[in-house]
Amino acid sequence: MQGHDAFMRVFWPTDLPRSDVRGVVVGWRNSALDVFVLAILDEVEPRNVETALQIGTLTRNAPHPVSRIYELCGQSSMRVLGLANTPESVEVDSSWIRVTTGPGRRVPAVTCARASNIQIILFERPLPGRMQYISLNPIALALGDKKGSFRHDSPESGDDDDEKEERIRKEKKRRLVEKLKLHSVFNRVPSAKEKALPKIVNQINWAWELEQLLQKNVSRIGTRSKRSQSVSERVVESATIARDMMVLWLWDLFTFYVLPVIQRLFIMALMSHRFAAELLLTVLEWRLRPRYAALKDISATAQQVEIRLQQFCYWPMQYVTLRLRKNDWGSVTTSHPDYIRFYNSLWLVANDVIIGIALGSYIIDNSTWVAEEISDLLSTYTVEALQSSISWLMGWPAGLKLNSELALFLGDLFLWVIDYWSSCIELLRPVLPHIIWFIGFSSFAGASMPIALFSDLLSVLTVHIYSFYLASARIYHWQLNILISLFHLFRGKKHNVLRNRIDSCDYDLDQLLVGTILFTLLFFLLPTVVVFYLNFAIARMAIISLKAVFDTLLSCLNHFPLFAIMLRVKDPRRLPGGIRFELRDTQDFRLATNNSPHPIPSTSVIYLKVRTPSLPHRQMLTIEQSIPLNFKAMFHQYFQMGNRIRKHYLSPHVVLCLLTGKFVPPLNRKNLYSLQYSMLPARRAGVLEMWDAVNSLPSPKRRAVPIVVPVLANGKRLSNNGGRIRSYG
Amino acid sequence: MAVIGWAKSGLIANNLDHRRQNAHHPPHLYIRRPSPTTAEYTVTTRPPPSLTLRLALVSLTTLRLVLFLVALLLLTTHLSLLPRPVTQHPYLHPLLASPPYQALVRLTGPPLPAWAFAAAACAVLYVCFAWQLHTTERLLVLRGLGIQTSTTGEGVWGSWRPATRFIPTEKIRDVLINEAFRGFEVRYYLVVLVEGEEEVVVVFPRLLPRRRIVEAVWRGVRGCLYEQGGEGRGEKG
Numbered sequence: 026m027q028g029h030d031a032f033m034r035v036f037w038p039t040d041l042p043r044s045d046v047r048g049v050v051v052g053w054r055n056s057a058l059d060v061f062v063l064a065i066l067d068e069v070e071p072r073n074v075e076t077a078l079q080i081g082t083l084t085r086n087a088p089h090p091v092s093r094i095y096e097l098c099g100q101s102s103m104r105v106l107g108l109a110n111t112p113e114s115v116e117v118d119s120s121w122i123r124v125t126t127g128p129g130r131r132v133p134a135v136t137c138a139r140a141s142n143i144q145i146i147l148f149e150r151p152l153p154g155r156m157q158y159i160s161l162n163p164i165a166l167a168l169g170d171k172k173g174s175f176r177h178d179s180p181e182s183g184d185d186d187d188e189k190e191e192r193i194r195k196e197k198k199r200r201l202v203e204k205l206k207l208h209s210v211f212n213r214v215p216s217a218k219e220k221a222l223p224k225i226v227n228q229i230n231w232a233w234e235l236e237q238l239l240q241k242n243v244s245r246i247g248t249r250s251k252r253s254q255s256v257s258e259r260v261v262e263s264a265t266i267a268r269d270m271m272v273l274w275l276w277d278l279f280t281f282y283v284l285p286v287i288q289r290l291f292i293m294a295l296m297s298h299r300f301a302a303e304l305l306l307t308v309l310e311w312r313l314r315p316r317y318a319a320l321k322d323i324s325a326t327a328q329q330v331e332i333r334l335q336q337f338c339y340w341p342m343q344y345v346t347l348r349l350r351k352n353d354w355g356s357v358t359t360s361h362p363d364y365i366r367f368y369n370s371l372w373l374v375a376n377d378v379i380i381g382i383a384l385g386s387y388i389i390d391n392s393t394w395v396a397e398e399i400s401d402l403l404s405t406y407t408v409e410a411l412q413s414s415i416s417w418l419m420g421w422p423a424g425l426k427l428n429s430e431l432a433l434f435l436g437d438l439f440l441w442v443i444d445y446w447s448s449c450i451e452l453l454r455p456v457l458p459h460i461i462w463f464i465g466f467s468s469f470a471g472a473s474m475p476i477a478l479f480s481d482l483l484s485v486l487t488v489h490i491y492s493f494y495l496a497s498a499r500i501y502h503w504q505l506n507i508l509i510s511l512f513h514l515f516r517g518k519k520h521n522v523l524r525n526r527i528d529s530c531d532y533d534l535d536q537l538l539v540g541t542i543l544f545t546l547l548f549f550l551l552p553t554v555v556v557f558y559l560n561f562a563i564a565r566m567a568i569i570s571l572k573a574v575f576d577t578l579l580s581c582l583n584h585f586p587l588f589a590i591m592l593r594v595k596d597p598r599r600l601p602g603g604i605r606f607e608l609r610d611t612q613d614f615r616l617a618t619n620n621s622p623h624p625i626p627s628t629s630v631i632y633l634k635v636r637t638p639s640l641p642h643r644q645m646l647t648i649e650q651s652i653p654l655n656f657k658a659m660f661h662q663y664f665q666m667g668n669r670i671r672k673h674y675l676s677p678h679v680v681l682c683l684l685t686g687k688f689v690p691p692l693n694r695k696n697l698y699s700l701q702y703s704m705l706p707a708r709r710a711g712v713l714e715m716w717d718a719v720n721s722l723p724s725p726k727r728r729a730v731p732i733v734v735p736v737l738a739n740g741k742r743l744s745n746n747g748g749r750i751r752s753y754g
Numbered sequence: 755m756a757v758i759g760w761a762k763s764g765l766i767a768n769n770l771d772h773r774r775q776n777a778h779h780p781p782h783l784y785i786r787r788p789s790p791t792t793a794e795y796t797v798t799t800r801p802p803p804s805l806t807l808r809l810a811l812v813s814l815t816t817l818r819l820v821l822f823l824v825a826l827l828l829l830t831t832h833l834s835l836l837p838r839p840v841t842q843h844p845y846l847h848p849l850l851a852s853p854p855y856q857a858l859v860r861l862t863g864p865p866l867p868a869w870a871f872a873a874a875a876c877a878v879l880y881v882c883f884a885w886q887l888h889t890t891e892r893l894l895v896l897r898g899l900g901i902q903t904s905t906t907g908e909g910v911w912g913s914w915r916p917a918t919r920f921i922p923t924e925k926i927r928d929v930l931i932n933e934a935f936r937g938f939e940v941r942y943y944l945v946v947l948v949e950g951e952e953e954v955v956v957v958f959p960r961l962l963p964r965r966r967i968v969e970a971v972w973r974g975v976r977g978c979l980y981e982q983g984g985e986g987r988g989e990k991g
Contacts, residue, residue, distance in 0.1 A: 219923040
């Protein structure tokens with residue numbers, strides 16, 4: 026009957042201690058021929074181990090609830106899987122495995138009576154104490170809960186063309202995928218072994234902690250008698266106990282009387298800050314009408330303040346989650362990405378403040394000089410350069426014979442506005458050092474603040490260029506449109522608005538005459554308008570790219586995956602990017618097994634003669650490794666943002682807009698900043714939620730409880746208390 | 755039906771448009787199957803081992819090593835990184851003082867700006883270190899676990915560590931052969947349809963071997979990946 030089903034899978038930790046004494050292999054049995062080895066218990070009787078596992082002797086003194094293990098590993102109990110280094114003569118259950126290991130043997134030799142071929146999958150156990158773990162999917166550095174909410178927002182903003190385009194493309198792709206599904210002819214029902222994979226990943230994560238627990242409790246299973254202690258040992262023991270009691274008593278005093286007061290004060294301060302933050306956030310997010318832009322959508326500073334406040338609101342919640350992690354087994358890996366995110370944002374803010382202090386003290390010390398430089402730059406580039414370029418355009422630039430009257434008119438108009446604007450700037454000049462001083466002072470809140478402020482200052486101080494651009498673009502666009510429709514008239518056609526097409530039309534002679542004259546006139550005036558338009562469009566593009574540089578700087582300061590990169594260098598196993606298998610040669614495996622006296626069948630070579638039970642073994646080794654997250658995945662968000670910017674500004678659509686004088690819409694701030702919000706939840710926790718969360722933290726008392734238990738007088742009360750809290754956590 | 759025609763879809767064209775074909779040697783297929791439940795299919799441009807190949811490889815490796823060391827030495831000489839006791843070492847000193855080396859130092863010296871030389875030396879170092887001669891792509895099939903694709907690229911940018919992707923069996927919707935237009939030819943290639951993913955996974959994406967190889971791999975995967983019971987029923991039915 027075992028003919029076709031006799032394929033066995035053994036998961037084996039490579040870092041299991043290798044000894045050649047007799048032992049019992051303990052682990053999970055995921056299905057009949059799918060076993061996961063946790064530990065080898067030396068020098069014990071298999072029967073005793075079986076009963077001990079059933080009544081839970083081996084999981085006694087566990088620091089956390091044992092049910093959690095079974096729940097996450099997906100099995101109801103650990104089992105005896107087989108025997109290690111036992112002679113063939115011993116009768117065993119047919120589903121048990123026989124393992125031969127030893128100090129010189131890297132890979133164990135596994136045999137099983139019921140299996141005709143075996144997959145041994147070796148893995149290195151991740152250490153939960155160091156927060157290493159493996160996972161099937163790459164660790165998510167960004168918070169994944171806001172996909173939906175952003176999609177929700179996009180129809181509201183409406184005008185975003187590329188967003189719409191992207192949605193259409195996605196929809197198309199979805200339909201293709203639907204079609205693809207029809208190609209699969211039949212749906213296979215996955216076997217038990219295939220379905221076990223997610224469970225097995227959990228079991229690998231738990232392997233280290235469980236082995237420690239089992240080995241700690243081995244002494245409880247009878248066979249070894251405990252040696253009684255000598256007098257000196259007893260003296261040492263009682264001395265250490267006395268010292269520990271003393272320390273504990275002091276610690277207890279501290280945690281009981283001092284710590285709660287400090288904690289209370291801290292929570293109070295935190296909550297008052299939270300109220301202030303809530304107030305500010307409401308101001309920043311307030312919109313006159315739902316469609317209108319809020320303050321944070323207009324100004325980079327407001328946006329920056331908002332990001333910081335949001336982070337501030339989110340930190341206590343994150344901290345609470347991380348604290349609750351301590352109350353659970355170290356092998357529960359769900360909160361590890363949270364840990365990385367929390368410390369990443371803390372580190373970024375600390376970095377930001379450090380850089381900010383340096384920058385701020387520099388700006389404050391040199392505020393007059395900086396102010397002078399800035400006003401010089403302003404007058405050179407936004408006033409004088411503009412004036413000179415306009416005068417150049419007015420006098421037949423580059424030999425281009427423009428219409429002098431129109432050029433004079435337009436140039437005078439713009440020059441007049443620039444004059445007015447420069448007088449405004451002159452008014453501003455004495456105040457500028459104070460503004461600069463203020464910016465420098467603000468940078469003590471982080472280097473991102475002055476950058477955001479400078480970005481805003483830039484947009485305020487170049488308002489005139491923006492308005493020139495708008496005005497000239499509008500004129501140019503009108504003229505172009507009129508020219509197009511007159512050209513249709515010239516050809517005897519017209520644009521049918523109802524059907525959106527070009528129809529032929531019978532014009533009267535006078536209509537044609539006037540139209541043609543107007544067409545000629547406007548056509549000859551067009552170059553003059555074009556040069557003015559181009560001038561301002563280029564200036565506008567320069568400002569936009571400058572602001573893009575500021576924004577990139579901001580996003581680097583706010584979102585750089587610093588902590589993740591540090592972890593990648595320090596301990597790559599903390600950033601799992603998936604798993605990988607490696608097929609090992611069975612060649613050296615055979616060589617290793619051959620020189621043992623044990624009759625390990627060296628039949629692993631004859632793998633082509635299959636399925637005869639007399640040839641019990643074809644062994645195969647794979648190594649399971651956790652691959653670290655690659656750098657591309659770490660900077661995924663940046664690539665996305667770069668893509669978005671590129672798509673928005675370097676698309677043919679924008680070039681067309683520029684050519685026809687349509688307004689080039691700036692990239693939606695929300696789109697650009699989705700990167701910065703990717704580490705924040707879509708909806709921030711309210712004040713009350715935060716209050717609950719902060720108060721739900723277990724009191725530090727409970728950690729001391731299990732050790733204080735020996736104090737007989739109040740031991741009972743305390744342990745009761747401890748038990749209650751534990752079940753609550 | 756072994757080959758399911760499903761061409762001209764944007765999905766596939768996206769996956770294929772930036773693949774390069776290695777012209778200098780047609781890819782080979784090697785199969786490693788230590789047990790019926792596991793198989794590894796390797797497609798590589800490395801020609802089958804022969805004496806000339808081995809000699810060529812050895813000479814190339816020595817050349818690379820020499821070039822690497824010379825670039826390193828020149829770099830350290832120009833930036834004067836080596837402390838005096840090292841340069842005066844009896845083994846190193848004759849080499850540093852030898853006329854060819856001095857000529858090299860003079861050649862890469864002052865008229866060439868220091869940063870340009872440093873950049874060139876670093877580029878040479880990197881190329882010597884990371885240049886890969888062959889492209890190797892693997893498909894590992896593990897019954898009960900899933901399949902894994904891995905790619906090591908040719909050239910400077912192909913990394914030494916293979917880029918792997920593991921797909922659990924539960925997630926595999928189907929494995930099939932597809933055809934697509936690529937320039938003026940039709941290519942057959944193996945794809946894995948993954949549950950809940952928009953992109954299909956192309957196996958051997960860089961080499962895109964010929965149909966004969968692809969079919970052999972496809973048959974092997976079908977035979978190896980699924981348990982015998984299900985497969986048998988499928989064939990009978």
